[in-house]
Amino acid sequence: MTVRLLATGGTIASRLDPATGAVVPAVSPEDLLAAVPGLEALGPVEVDEIDRVNGWNVTPATMVRVARAARAALTEDGVDGVVVTHGTDTVEETLYLTDLLAGDATDRGAIVFACAMRAAGEVGADGPRNLLDAVRTALDPASRGRGALLCVNGELHAARWATKTDTTNVSTFRSPAAGPVGTMERERPTFRLPSPPRPATGADVDTAVALVKAYSGMDDRLLRWLVDVEEVHGIVLEGTGAGNVPGAVVPGIDHAVSAGVPVVLASRCWTGRTVPIYGGPGGGVTLEEHGIVRAGDLNGPKARLALMAALGVTRDVDALRDWFAGA
Incomplete structure (x- = not known):
């Protein structure tokens, strides 16, 4: 062998x-x-x-x-x-x-x-x-x-x-x-355990995906720069808790989504899924209303790689949501 x-x-x-x-x-x-x-x-x-x-x-x-x-x-x-x-x-x-x-x-x-x-x-x-x-x-x-x-x-x-x-x-x-x-x-x-399932991928991979870690007091300037200057094709935003970011980041999410750049939301926590729980500025429920895609239980670095693979399959936001649901 x-x-x-x-x-x-x-x-x-x-x-x-x-x-x-x-x-x-x-x-x-x-x-x-x-x-x-x-x-x-x-x-x-x-x-x-x-x-x-x-x-x-x-x-x-x-x-x-x-x-x-x-x-x-x-x-x-x-x-x-x-x-x-x-x-x-x-x-x-x-x-x-x-x-x-x-x-x-x-x-x-x-x-x-x-x-x-x-x-x-x-x-x-x-x-x-x-x-x-x-x-x-x-x-x-x-x-x-x-x-x-x-x-x-x-x-x-x-x-x-x-x-x-x-x-x-x-x-x-x-x-x-x-x-x-x-x-x-x-x-x-x-x-002792099976490996988890994975979503279908194609031969293409889009590596123009950025990873941004949210922090207290953060605003939207970095997201705007990534869209307007770096011209990335996707952004993974690693939020806090169940998937929340400072409210001042939300206009940057809107800017990315309106430019056709999907924003995938992960959590910096070790375990657990991103779940829409909180309303108000930057809360998970609010972020869903602004068009984010949830990364499930993937951490930031792996969500970035997943988005690279997903963009090789589709750029439609609803299709990306379905893709990440199976990731």
Whole structure:
């Protein structure tokens, strides 16, 4: 059985530079594989190096490349699963966009992401074990049809829910809304939950989408600038609580909507859905009257990626509402 490795860099492919004391991308995919004891016994691993950058430098264009490469690999004869190595800072974003664009292809083979919090050569480096577990998961038939998965620290997380919660701890990844969908037990993945459903997507993705975090005292100038100067095609507004923003932001929402720029409302809370509860300036009920689209339980970064994918399908606001209802 054969796995296709899509390498993008990250801490898992980094080493400490003794001259500067900084961790930098320095490990080739081939050297990364060679450092994992027992990996060769699982079968061939074919390498496709997409990039070699830190997680914070991964762009939406690179994320789309990863998703399309994963999907294409699973259409090839002889490829039984895909593993993606990635930096932890944005792995949840590439993971989720890959799930949206290629999750339906996992009926043919699993797509599993692996990452690390400690660089190669550090005491207790977690990369080799995470990579070994990811390959095992990608080859296991029980992993198929579950969309893109994150395999880290002995846990398996669904793309929709996984998020980085600590700056340096190796157990940083959590799924606050549901917990891990599975764990590694005796060298095999064991699943306890199904992965959540995903809406239909097309081949096109519109990356001209901005993410704005609401804050106390905020006004509408940033939204107006995004529409008039940056000419974005969509805005995700990360509000407070169940989906509220300062009242002074509402004219900016009106300006965007009247210009044909959809505004999707997410929440900065870890769990829960955006729900119209409050009236008055900036309240959730009021925002619905001004044309916002609710992001459900997606956080801001994932709602941004979802809107990129959704705009590849439709630009009709009512259709976008239906799309996000299934996201």
